[in-house]
Structure formats: C-alpha cells, structure tokens
Amino acid sequence: MRSAAFDYVRAGSVAEALVALADDRETRVLAGGQSLVPMMALRLARPEVLVDITRCPELQSCSLEESVLRIGAAVPDAVLERDPDIRAAHPLLVRTLSLIAHEEIRARGTLCGSLAHADPAAELPALLLATDGEVEVDGPGGPRRVPAAEFFDGPFTAALDDGEMVVAARLPVPGPAVGWAVDEIARRPGDFALAGAVCTVELDSSGRCSGVGVALFGVSSTPVRSRGAEEVLMGQQVDEAVLDAAAAASLDGVDVLGDEVHAPAAYRRDAGRALVRRTLAAAVRSAGGGTA
Amino acid sequence: MTGQPVPVTLRVNGRREVGRVEPRVTLAEFLREELGLTGTHVGCEQGVCGACTVVVDGAAVRSCLMFAVQAEGCDVETVEGLGRDGLHPLQQAFWDAQAVQCGFCTPGFLMTALVALRERTDWDRTALRERLGGNLCRCTGYEPIVDAVLAAAEAARNPGGEAAR
Ligand SMILES: Cc1cc2nc3c(=O)[nH]c(=O)nc-3n(C[C@H](O)[C@H](O)[C@H](O)COP(=O)(O)OP(=O)(O)OC[C@H]3O[C@@H](n4cnc5c(N)ncnc54)[C@H](O)[C@@H]3O)c2cc1C
Ligand code: FES
Ligand code: FES
Numbered sequence: 001m002r003s004a005a006f007d008y009v010r011a012g013s014v015a016e017a018l019v020a021l022a023d024d025r026e027t028r029v030l031a032g033g034q035s036l037v038p039m040m041a042l043r044l045a046r047p048e049v050l051v052d053i054t055r056c057p058e059l060q061s062c063s064l065e066e067s068v069l070r071i072g073a074a075v076p077d078a079v080l081e082r083d084p085d086i087r088a089a090h091p092l093l094v095r096t097l098s099l100i101a102h103e104e105i106r107a108r109g110t111l112c113g114s115l116a117h118a119d120p121a122a123e124l125p126a127l128l129l130a131t132d133g134e135v136e137v138d139g140p141g142g143p144r145r146v147p148a149a150e151f152f153d154g155p156f157t158a159a160l161d162d163g164e165m166v167v168a169a170r171l172p173v174p175g176p177a178v179g180w181a182v183d184e185i186a187r188r189p190g191d192f193a194l195a196g197a198v199c200t201v202e203l204d205s206s207g208r209c210s211g212v213g214v215a216l217f218g219v220s221s222t223p224v225r226s227r228g229a230e231e232v233l234m235g236q237q238v239d240e241a242v243l244d245a246a247a248a249a250s251l252d253g254v255d256v257l258g259d260e261v262h263a264p265a266a267y268r269r270d271a272g273r274a275l276v277r278r279t280l281a282a283a284v285r286s287a288g289g290g291t292a
Numbered sequence: 293m294t295g296q297p298v299p300v301t302l303r304v305n306g307r308r309e310v311g312r313v314e315p316r317v318t319l320a321e322f323l324r325e326e327l328g329l330t331g332t333h334v335g336c337e338q339g340v341c342g343a344c345t346v347v348v349d350g351a352a353v354r355s356c357l358m359f360a361v362q363a364e365g366c367d368v369e370t371v372e373g374l375g376r377d378g379l380h381p382l383q384q385a386f387w388d389a390q391a392v393q394c395g396f397c398t399p400g401f402l403m404t405a406l407v408a409l410r411e412r413t414d415w416d417r418t419a420l421r422e423r424l425g426g427n428l429c430r431c432t433g434y435e436p437i438v439d440a441v442l443a444a445a446e447a448a449r450n451p452g453g454e455a456a457r
Pocket of ligand 3: 391392393394395396397398428429430431432
C-alpha cells in the first residue's frame with residue numbers, strides 16, 4: 001500500500017533538521033528508511049512530516065576517540081562493515097552487523113536508526129547495552145548523552161523527547177584483553193532473531209573474570225542485560241561448571257516474552273540460556289582462557 | 293495541503309530524468325509509473341522479497357523502501373540498463389542455466405548479482421547463496437540461479453574461456 005501523504009524535508013544540517021522536527025505536526029526522522037518505510041506502507045506509522053537526515057554532513061562520519069568509536073547517524077551499516085579502520089578497531093561490531101538482514105538492507109539502514117527504532121529483537125541495541133555505550137542526542141533542550149541502560153524504554157520506544165534526534169552512537173571499543181562473542185537463533189540467516197546474545201569478557205593475568213557484559217535480544221520486550229550471568233562470572237576462574245551456572249542464572253530477573261507467533265515462551269527461555277552459555281564460552285576462549 | 297508534489301532530478305541508466313512526485317511515491321513506483329520502466333517488479337513492498345532491487349550509487353537496494361525524493365542526485369541502474377545490445381552476460385547465464393521460470397524474481401536477482409560480481413568474481417557457492425539470500429524465488433528452487441551467477445563469475449574471471457563461450 002502507498003504510505004499516507006507527508007511532506008518531505010531534506011535537512012542540510014543538524015540545525016535545519018531540529019527546526020523541521022519542531023513542526024507542530026507529527027514529525028519523524030528518516031534515516032535509512034529500512035524500518036520506517038515498511039511501517040508507513042503498512043500504515044502503522046503515518047507521519048505528516050519526514051525529516052531526511054542522511055544529507056547532513058556532520059552525521060556522515062565516524063571517529064575513534066580514546067577507545068570510543070563514535071558513529072554518525074547518517075552512516076549506513078554497510079559502510080561501517082567495509083571500513084578497514086572499523087574492522088580493525090571493533091571486530092565485534094562488524095560481526096554483529098553481519099547478522100542484520102542482508103546486504104541490500106544494510107546498504108541503507110543505519111546503526112543509529114536501529115537504536116532509535118528500539119526493536120527488541122534487534123542486534124545493535126543489545127551490543128550498545130552489553131558494552132555500556134551511549135547515545136548522543138540533540139534537540140530543543142540542547143545536546144545530551146544518554147547511557148544505553150537508560151535509552152531503551154520499551155518495545156520500539158527509545159528515550160527521546162519530542163523534537164529530539166540521535167546524532168551519534170558512542171561504542172566503547174573492547175580492549176585487546178577482552179574476549180567477545182555474538183550469536184543468535186533465526187529461522188534463516190538474515191531473519192530477525194528469535195533470540196540472541198552478545199557479550200564481552202575480560203580476564204586478569206591469573207585468568208579470573210575481571211569484567212563482563214552480557215545482553216540478550218529477542219528475549220524480552222527490550223534488549224536486556226543478563227545481570228544473573230554476569231554476577232556468576234565476575235571474579236571467577238571460568239570453567240565449564242561456572243559457565244553452566246552462568247547460563248542457569250542468565251534469565252534471573254529477566255521478563256521473558258510470553259508465547260507469541262514466532263516462538264513459545266519456553267523455547268525463548270531455552271534459547272536464551274543456550275545462547276548465553278555459547279557466547280560466554282566463545283568470549284572466554286577469545287580472551288585467552290583455555291578452560292572453556 | 294500535505295504531500296504536494298516536489299521536484300526530483302536523478303540519473304536512471306545513464307539518462308537524466310526530471311520529475312515531480314508526491315513525496316510518498318517510492319522509487320519503485322516512480323520507475324514503473326512515471327518512467328515506464330516496468331522491469332523493476334514489486335512484490336511485498338516491505339523489503340523482504342527483493343523483487344524490486346535496483347542499484348543506487350553502486351549499491352543494490354530495495355526500491356520499495358526508498359522514496360523517489362530520496363534518490364535526488366543519485367545514479368540509479370535498473371534491469372533495463374542491462375544488455376541493451378543483446379543479453380548481458382549475466383542474463384545469458386540465467387538463460388543458459390534455465391534460472392528463469394515465471395520471471396517475477398529475475399530482475400531483482402540480476403541487479404543483486406550484478407553488484408555481487410562487481411565486488412568480486414571469486415565467489416564460492418556457500419558465500420554466494422548467502423549473498424543472494426535476500427531475494428525470494430517461488431519457482432526455481434534457487435539452484436539454477438546460483439549456477440547461473442557462478443557461471444557468470446567464472447566467465448568474468450576467464451573472459452576467453454569455456455564459460456564465456
Ligand atoms: C527485510 C528486512 C530485514 C531486517 N532484518 C533486521 C535484523 O535482522 N536485525 C535488525 O536489527 N534490523 C533488521 N531490519 C531493520 C533494519 O536494520 C533497519 O535499517 C534499522 O532497524 C533502522 O535503521 P534505519 O536507518 O533504516 O532507520 P529508519 O527506518 O529510517 O528509522 C527507524 C525509526 O527510527 C527513527 N530514527 C532513525 N534515525 C533516527 C535518528 N537519528 N534520530 C531519531 N530517530 C531516528 C525513525 O524516525 C523511525 O521511527 C530489517 C529490515 C528489513 C526491511
Ligand atoms: S517489493 Fe521491495 S523487497 Fe519486496
Ligand atoms: S522464477 Fe518465478 S519467482 Fe523466481
């Protein structure tokens with residue numbers, strides 16, 4: 001179906017975009033359009049004004065500042081994946097991007113768009129959450145930074161006020177001593193995940209876990225940190241028994257989705273635990289821990 | 293009134309096109325209805341089937357998920373741009389491998405494969421299957437399509453060889 005009628009603003013700068021977003025009518029940012037355009041075609045979204053931010057020069061670049069990768073809101077996923085500096089600096093990001101849809105979608109879809117869209121089954125919000133990233137927001141109240149833990153308010157709901165937009169994402173780059181892994185279960189490669197997990201693990205010189213971040217996607221109504229698994233791992237010499245215990249505790253305090261068309265709740269629980277175990281084992285291995 | 297037509301200028305298969313479109317008109321619709329380029333097919337209108345795939349500034353993208361106004365100043369390639377003097381080698385490979393049945397999916401596969409072969413010609417079967425995995429075909433069972441693209445890749449690697457005929 002055709003979308004409902006809307007006016008189109010091609011913003012030439014963030015300042016112009018913010019003026020356009022302050023319109024009294026219902027406005028929306030248009031980035032890659034890979035989630036918004038289908039929603040408009042299905043009339044699930046009927047914005048009256050679309051503000052295209054992809055031509056704003058300030059939003060088109062990425063930079064590495066003190067082990068934080070800053071990604072502008074107009075940078076498509078496919079550009080990130082191909083950038084040799086990003087491939088070297090943040091292989092976990094590159095691996096995560098490869099799990100999203102197919103190349104033709106990633107050619108236009110943006111990382112910041114995925115964060116703003118806040119699909120509970122999306123990979124990138126979980127990556128931001130597991131690595132304690134931040135979102136740079138600008139709007140009528142001026143620029144601010146929102147930690148990942150405060151950004152995902154609910155299913156398809158990000159903590160953005162009226163007239164605000166995301167200008168960049170700040171992803172801490174895992175250091176050389178940090179192991180990482182991301183994995184998901186989907187019906188076919190490229191489909192949305194039925195469940196997924198992303199984690200980073202840091203081991204100290206004696207092989208004990210000195211830092212860990214685990215986030216689940218597709219399991220709850222928002223991406224969610226697995227504090228249960230993190231608590232089990234922290235400070236431990238990681239072996240098979242610790243990994244089993246971490247997986248067993250991984251859904252403690254997590255509000256798992258109920259039965260729905262894609263999978264029953266029991267399946268999601270099993271899948272979530274299995275993925276936490278699998279990704280933690282892989283992360284410990286890549287951090288140089290031999291036992292897993 | 294919301295949604296009044298706005299001007300758009302873009303290049304399609306090397307030709308400059310100037311139009312006025314309602315912002316809600318997708319690139320797929322613009323190509324088909326305004327320019328009469330009906331080779332770009334529209335299936336799901338949600339980005340899932342790949343039938344509408346065209347090449348914009350060198351990247352294969354879904355023309356159902358782009359408004360025509362977003363293509364302002366862009367260089368668009370559609371299936372009509374392939375093989376203007378006889379069949380393009382990729383089209384010939386589809387013909388030879390019997391990779392076309394009803395043909396609904398074919399333009400999308402051709403444009404996806406075109407970009408894949410520009411990226412590299414040393415595809416192995418597994419990687420190529422994944423690369424083409426965003427396009428759906430209800431008829432062929434995919435194998436002949438993968439065969440066709442692999443044959444075209446081989447021909448591109450060895451221009452004088454057997455596969456190039
Ligand atoms: C076939 C298909 C398969 C897909 N599979 C996956 C998948 O497996 N995993 C996955 O994560 N995603 C998937 N997606 C979604 C895709 O990754 C989207 O590109 C992404 O979720 C949104 O990015 P975008 O730039 O396209 O945003 P848009 O579609 O332009 O916008 C999405 C929403 O975010 C808002 N928005 C965008 N940018 C900003 C900003 N800078 N500031 C404020 N608000 C903003 C928009 O207003 C809109 O509400 C799939 C999409 C398709 C069509
Ligand atoms: S019509 Fe565009 S992907 Fe199906
Ligand atoms: S040939 Fe009929 S859909 Fe592919």
